[in-house]
Amino acid sequence: MDTVETKLGHLRNTLSSMDNLAVAFSGGIDSSLILRVASDLPEIRVMALMAVSELVSQHESSEAERIAESLEVPFRKVSVQVMENDAFVENSKERCYLCKRMIFERLLEAARKENLDILVDGTNLDDLGEDRPGLRALEELGVRSPLAEIRISKTDVREMARRLNMENVERPENTCLATRIPRGQMITLEKLQRIDDAESFLRSLGVQQLRVRDHEDLARIEVLPDQFEIILNNANAIAIRFRELGFRFITLDLEGFRSGSLG
Known part of the structure; x- marks a missing residue:
């Protein structure tokens, strides 16, 4: 080997x-x-x-x-x-x-x-x-x-x-913002911006590996299970911010973070 x-x-x-x-x-x-x-x-x-x-x-x-x-x-x-x-x-x-x-x-x-x-x-x-x-x-x-x-x-x-002692060896994987939008739903600049804003807000709370999936009126938050507590402890602030961004419903995915969950 x-x-x-x-x-x-x-x-x-x-x-x-x-x-x-x-x-x-x-x-x-x-x-x-x-x-x-x-x-x-x-x-x-x-x-x-x-x-x-x-x-x-x-x-x-x-x-x-x-x-x-x-x-x-x-x-x-x-x-x-x-x-x-x-x-x-x-x-x-x-x-x-x-x-x-x-x-x-x-x-x-x-x-x-x-x-x-x-x-x-x-x-x-x-x-x-x-x-x-x-x-x-x-x-x-x-x-x-x-x-x-x-x-x-x-x-x-x-x-x-x-x-090689590289600083970003444990850096969470990321993908383009379009992967947060289900196939068949139109990609718009407005959706991409609000996804970016929503994820930035969650990072400001200390969340690391995350995705905010955009299902039109509904935001589905994916984070690692050990970070559920951060979301739940800040639920009210998250709801307020996400509604400002245009989401009507805000959910936490109980299956946690996983790449490719939209297929």
Whole structure:
């Protein structure tokens, strides 16, 4: 079985063959690991490119920029107007594919303008076993996924990040704001904004891993079971704030936080 150091060596060797490298950076642990390892290789030039759209919360954008700065890697935000795509707004099964296609087309354009030859993302081995339509867009556009290529799993990523003493190794996973809206329900700027505002409010109370699912009039709060108490102790304040945001009904999901609960 490969040791953590062996896997880090494989990743270093893979990245060292990419002279001018752009990393599609989200601030998550997968792309952060790639950025960290690449930044330690003096023989390559690397830049972090973050797609910023209506689907990315201000919290996520600020955190990603801070992490890139801490690694002393050049960082650039790339604006993507996802909501201009009517097919995406309809929120069909192709939503993720359409979004990824638009985002990575813009990132590739930005990379070319910076004279960066290769664009990589943080897809890991475990992601390949999931139903992720967005992966098709990466294949079509020639975006490379070095973690998946050398069969590095999510567990491997966290072990490698711990070995490198990376600060965001335990950072909660996040997804785009559109994943909070059930398929078939129209995606609007108003919904995305109120989801972002609602989640920001819950974070201000000390909640960490969370989702606010937007079911039109109803907000369904998902948090880890050990954080139910925070929600219940602040129920009145949460109800007031969520009603200000336009929700009529506010619920706590007793099954707790889980990725992909809307399918």
